Amino acid sequence: MSGSKRMELEMLKIREIRSESGIIPRLAVRWLMIALATIFAFWPTWTKLWQSTASGTAIGYVFALPLLCLVAAVGTDLRRGPELPIHDRETDKIVGCIGLFVALGLQALLLPRFAETYELMHIDVIAAWVFVWSAAVLMFGLRPVNRYWAIWVVPVILAPLHYRAIATEMGGTRFDYSVLMVLVASAATTIAVSRTWRRGAIAFVAATVLGVVVLYVTIQKYPTAPLFAVQLFPALGTAIVVGGAFYLYERRGKSLKPFDRPLRKPSTATSNWTILAVFAAAVLMFFTPLPPTSLTVNVGPPPATADPRLVVPLGWHQIAASEYDWPRRYFGSTSELSRQTIRADTPNPAWDAQMRPRTVQLDVVQVRRPSTLAVYPSKTTYDLENARVSPTVTVELPHGIVAEMYTIVDDALLLTWSNLNFVWTRGDGAAQRVSLISVDNHDPDAYFPEPKPSMASNGSNTLAVLLRGETSTEDTESEYKDLDMLEALARLLVEAQTW
Known part of the structure; x- marks a missing residue:
């Protein structure tokens, strides 16, 4: 190989490395903006959720759901190749803005109608999830976001009212609330590793069995542990362990580098107008009042x-x-x-x-x-x-x-x-x-x-x-x-x- 040809290849590799090194920060900045906007917009909600969690209610599972969705999203991204850069930014903006209006409507119009059952239904949690989805559509585009449709659907199906209703029908014990989270973690693991239906079935069974065993041992050994800890750690730990085992099995004899393919930069440009729309909606959400606490506890x-x-x-x-x-x-x-x-x-x-x-x-x-x-x-x-x-x-x-x-x-x-x-x-x-x-x-x-x-x-x-x-x-x-x-x-x- 001639010297000029070798130099061309070296320059191409350097260019690819520089390109990849700039993609990850760009993606991280966009997700950081979405996270900050969501935290700010629903800060009163997160405060009330944490207070309810600390007082011993079962609502603490909400904090575990994003972590399980992250496990499913990472696994999905690792087993899928890059997609074609086909986008319609006008459609992205229209759908994203409609989603922001829906989130605001849930918070400002629907939530006051159910003020008395606020603690039971927590419609603001659904509004927060719709807000995250809408902001992601504006930041990344409708097509890339909907690649993970199964992950977006899970928190809506497991809304606070549904979660409590299912757990109550199961018996309403600490074990019932927690085993339901184990099943959700098993579903997230299945989404992450299911290159084939057989792998998905094996992952679901393995995660469920391991999670139930860990949960049973946890409850027996620590009967007075906070409900939040019993809900979170067996479910999340099982998802990470089973997902990691499948990852190591798939990469046996190969490099363990997560992304063994070139990263492609986002094909959608994030304009100042997009960022302004997301944070303007976040400000409106922040100043939308939540129902007051209706329970008066006397001594x-x-x-x-x-x-x-x-x-x-x-x-x-x-x-x-x-x-x-x-x-x-x-x-x-x-x-x-x-x-x-x-x-x-x-x-x-x-x-x-x-x-x-x-x-x-x-x-x-x-x-x-x-x-x-x-x-x-x-x-x-x-x-x-x-x-x-x-x-x-x-x-x-x-x-x-x-x-x-x-x-x-x-x-x-x-x-x-x-x-x-x-x-x-x-x-x-x-x-x-x-x-x-x-x-x-x-x-x-x-x-x-x-x-x-x-x-x-x-x-x-x-x-x-x-x-x-x-x-x-x-x-x-x-x-x-x-x-x-x-x-x-x-x-x-x-x-x-x-x-």
Whole structure:
């Protein structure tokens, strides 16, 4: 080979090395801008999520999802070759901007409609994911972003409401919430290594078996470990270990260099206008307020006994009592729910013109962490399909206890129930939500709603609010007829406990 030819080849290699060395920083800068914009835009969301995670709720899985998606994305990129530089920047800009408007609409318009179930649904998490996808389309183009469509779909399918619903149906234990994350990690591993369907099936089975074993050992050895750690480490560790094993097996006898092909520079140019659009949307997102925290936790008396039921005050007597075990799937394995049916000893003409003694249902939900009560408000623990709920009013009780009251109108049964409830922490750290329920039918055999969470009724009410707004499920003309009776009973009930 002549000297001039050898020199040409050397110069070509040097040019390729310089080109590749500039591609990685360029890609990193774009993703850094997307990450910074997302963190800034949804900073109040991340703060609330972390506070909920630290208080022991299951929402901490949200922080693990991006890491699992990163594992799947790296594996997908390693097993795929470069694509043709076919782009339509006008389409990219239109689709990206529409996506930013959708994210803003979810945050500013849809989220306020579901303010009461904010902790349960966390629509702002979905808005954040739509924001990331839209910013990526503007930065990289629609075609490159949609190469990873399976990765983008996973967090939408596993939105907070879906995640909690699936885990609850599985049993609602720490193991159920965590094993669901193991399955998600197995899916991410499958996406990363599935050059063929056989490899994908083997990866899924291997990751699932290893993850379940690690999870079981973790729970047995560290039973008091934070739920977030139990959700994160077995799932993420399994994905990395199984994915790394498949990578080493594929590269056996070859170079372990991740990218053994020349890197191609991004075929889309990032203009100042694109960056401005992303950060302008981020600023609007940042100043869009989130629903305020609706749960007021009062300091209550120490428990007189281990029984979660309350002492019936003077002037009332208990005529029935029952226990429910379904709260263990929703509020934790140590939670309890009791219902005490109490009746006034003597009639009160101010409460009933026909001088019938009033009957009230006393429902007490006892949980270990009060934060779980914010996830499932009192309205979600009753089957209220085709019912309209009034705005809440605040009621001041003795010892600084603050309660709230609302009414429920069932148009099918032509009944109106009143619910006065408050949350307090007892001396041993347990929290209770105490609900006093009355009905406008004062007969002794009047029908009361059973404590029974219904996914069907909650789903239908959610769909009605989504399509028709809050007015479709809201009673704006409530008279709060039993306010005086329930307030008087609540005062006696608070005083009757051991302070």
